[in-house]
Amino acid sequence: MITLDGLTKRYSQSGPPAVDAVSMEVPEGATVALIGPSGCGKTTTLRMINRLIEPTSGRIFVEGEDVTAVDPVLLRRRIGYVIQQVGLFPHMTAEQNIAVVPKLLGWSGAKILARTDELLDLVGLDAAVTRPSFPWQLSGGQRQRVGVARALAADPPVLLMDEPFGAIDPVARLRLQDEFRLILSKVKKTVVLVTHDLDEAIKLGDRLAIMRAGRLVQYDTPDQILSHPADAFVAEFIGADGPLKRLGLLKVDALLSPEGLADGGPRLVLGASLREALALMVASDVETVAVEDGAGRLQGYVHRKAIFAA
Amino acid sequence: MALILWFSEHWGEFLTALSEHLILCGIAMTAAILIGLPVSILIAGRERLSLVVVNGISALRTVPSLAILAIMMPFLGIGRWPCVVALVILALPPIVINSVAGLRGVDPDLLDAAAGMGMRRRQILWRVQAPLAASAMFAGVRTSLIQVLAGAALAPFIGGGGLGDFITTGIGLRDTTRLLAGAIPIALLALFSEVAMGLAEKTFFGAGSRR
Numbered sequence: 001m002i003t004l005d006g007l008t009k010r011y012s013q014s015g016p017p018a019v020d021a022v023s024m025e026v027p028e029g030a031t032v033a034l035i036g037p038s039g040c041g042k043t044t045t046l047r048m049i050n051r052l053i054e055p056t057s058g059r060i061f062v063e064g065e066d067v068t069a070v071d072p073v074l075l076r077r078r079i080g081y082v083i084q085q086v087g088l089f090p091h092m093t094a095e096q097n098i099a100v101v102p103k104l105l106g107w108s109g110a111k112i113l114a115r116t117d118e119l120l121d122l123v124g125l126d127a128a129v130t131r132p133s134f135p136w137q138l139s140g141g142q143r144q145r146v147g148v149a150r151a152l153a154a155d156p157p158v159l160l161m162d163e164p165f166g167a168i169d170p171v172a173r174l175r176l177q178d179e180f181r182l183i184l185s186k187v188k189k190t191v192v193l194v195t196h197d198l199d200e201a202i203k204l205g206d207r208l209a210i211m212r213a214g215r216l217v218q219y220d221t222p223d224q225i226l227s228h229p230a231d232a233f234v235a236e237f238i239g240a241d242g243p244l245k246r247l248g249l250l251k252v253d254a255l256l257s258p259e260g261l262a263d264g265g266p267r268l269v270l271g272a273s274l275r276e277a278l279a280l281m282v283a284s285d286v287e288t289v290a291v292e293d294g295a296g297r298l299q300g301y302v303h304r305k306a307i308f309a310a
Numbered sequence: 311m312a313l314i315l316w317f318s319e320h321w322g323e324f325l326t327a328l329s330e331h332l333i334l335c336g337i338a339m340t341a342a343i344l345i346g347l348p349v350s351i352l353i354a355g356r357e358r359l360s361l362v363v364v365n366g367i368s369a370l371r372t373v374p375s376l377a378i379l380a381i382m383m384p385f386l387g388i389g390r391w392p393c394v395v396a397l398v399i400l401a402l403p404p405i406v407i408n409s410v411a412g413l414r415g416v417d418p419d420l421l422d423a424a425a426g427m428g429m430r431r432r433q434i435l436w437r438v439q440a441p442l443a444a445s446a447m448f449a450g451v452r453t454s455l456i457q458v459l460a461g462a463a464l465a466p467f468i469g470g471g472g473l474g475d476f477i478t479t480g481i482g483l484r485d486t487t488r489l490l491a492g493a494i495p496i497a498l499l500a501l502f503s504e505v506a507m508g509l510a511e512k513t514f515f516g517a518g519s520r521r
Binding site for chain 1 (some may be wrong): 424425437
């Protein structure tokens with residue numbers, strides 16, 4: 001759990017603060033996406049949590065402990081950190097990169113080795129092949145995975161990520177986001193993620209924190225933000241297709257109705273989003289789609305009206 | 311033919327001169343590395359200071375080696391030690407300029423990652439910055455070694471001895487054989503060092519350790 005209490009950063013006495021009294025609570029195991037236009041203070045806020053930037057005022061609590069005054073270096077060893085360019089050290093192998101924080105913490109060689117293999121396995125890399133590889137021998141996606149493994153190395157309760165998928169091409173990015181979500185579901189970390197990509201924020205964030213000019217404008221679940229933007233700025237930020245993005249979050253499973261066409265018509269599989277259902281309706285010019293399970297057995301129907309009311 | 315005869319007659323004298331030359335260069339290079347690398351590490355973190363030092367050193371570099379030797383003379387007199395001092399002055403610029411450039415050229419994202427993972431400043435320097443700047447530092451030492459080996463040829467002007475002795479006396483006595491007996495080994499030394507250092511650079515910092 002992370003709690004920010006009136007966190008403020010001023011770079012000059014006269015100008016407006018870069019971050020202005022941000023207070024928020026990130027629940028244990030939740031992922032929060034800090035998002036907003038460039039210069040809104042999201043990265044500054046993130047970097048104040050591990051005190052790479054010292055706050056001008058306000059307090060930070062990690063796991064209930066006030067860390068505003070502890071040794072920032074020791075604090076950082078308890079917080080995983082992933083940056084946009086990954087930041088793998090080019091003169092170290094993947095194994096040595098992952099071992100950085102465990103070594104700083106004085107772990108034994110055997111423990112580090114076991115942990116490295118475990119982590120490479122977790123992020124979906126072949127440990128034997130990857131361990132001795134230098135960063136330049138890995139693809140962008142592999143590097144990013146090693147970066148995540150490195151951040152998780154000492155099993156920190158908290159993970160900070162600054163545009164972690166920003167430097168990866170769009171196709172690989174979508175796949176990595178999916179894998180990352182899967183990894184997070186296994187390790188249960190409290191994550192703060194900075195992104196400027198709303199789709200990424202919606203996909204990965206249990207909650208979104210929308211910032212503007214140093215202030216936290218709205219802090220809520222993606223569903224709430226998309227359906228009830230706090231003000232005109234948020235509404236404009238999520239854009240005209242906000243309602244569609246929101247349907248992308250909801251699954252057809254909850255809207256199944258037993259009544260529908262006896263046969264034929266387009267079909268979806270359980271777990272599909274309402275956005276997919278709607279797209280299928282538009283494409284096939286129908287008002288109802290059938291939903292089946294993985295084995296092809298009919299589970300029920302979704303109606304256009306039900307989607308509109310969702 | 312005359313050269314071979316000369317060497318057979320003056321072999322002992324040649325070996326003495328060669329060892330003087332190598333000792334002169336060795337002491338100067340060791341001192342330059344021991345001064346240059348720590349100084350570079352100390353100033354690299356400070357932007358203004360490193361700019362001033364690097365620019366100052368670059369300006370000094372335009373002073374010819376012979377002039378440096380000549381300037382030394384009134385202050386330090388003649389002999390081996392003034393020569394060493396002059397050679398250190400000659401050797402420092404490439405080492406410092408390359409090292410500072412290498413240290414400052416390390417990707418700031420890497421330093422940010424290192425700090426973010428909980429490394430202290432000293433750990434960032436020794437575990438990230440210095441290893442990544444090592445190839446630039448080595449290149450500086452390489453350039454400086456070649457300059458020193460050649461520069462030491464001027465040592466006899468202030469009584470420093472070495473292979474340059476044969477050149478100066480050869481010129482004075484119009485004895486071409488003696489002159490070549492100094493000049494050829496100096497050229498070979500410089501060439502050999504250049505090749506050896508090049509190979510070492512490739513071995514230590516070749517493809518594989520760089521991105």
